[in-house]
Amino acid sequence: MPAFDRYLQTIRPLLMAAPLQPGTKPQPVGTVVWVNADGAPYGASGLQKLLERHTKDRFGHVINAHLFRDCVASTMANEAHSTFATLPICSAISRCR
Numbered sequence: 795m796p797a798f799d800r801y802l803q804t805i806r807p808l809l810m811a812a813p814l815q816p817g818t819k820p821q822p823v824g825t826v827v828w829v830n831a832d833g834a835p836y837g838a839s840g841l842q843k844l845l846e847r848h849t850k851d852r853f854g855h856v857i858n859a860h861l862f863r864d865c866v867a868s869t870m871a872n873e874a875h876s877t878f879a880t881l882p883i884c885s886a887i888s889r890c891r
Contacts, residue, residue: 802827809833 810833826835836844842859849857
């Protein structure tokens with residue numbers, strides 16, 4: 795099972811059902827994809843910190859959300875061998891790899 799599907803089908807429901815930490819107010823999750831260990835939706839700053847921590851661990855340096863999105867789009871276009879692969883989607887592609 796692909797990792798994202800596993801997260802949506804298995805991990806996210808477990809996080810949303812987790813008991814709240816003492817003093818924590820429940821927050822509606824709705825259709826938010828990324829939830830934290832308390833079952834609350836991640837805000838923009840929480841997602842940024844998470845992305846920075848994981849990219850630093852895996853690539854040795856922090857990749858911000860904008861560059862990460864560019865790298866993902868470039869990778870998807872290149873792997874799909876689509877006509878988009880010829881577009882300069884990621885100007886910093888050398889930093890993406």
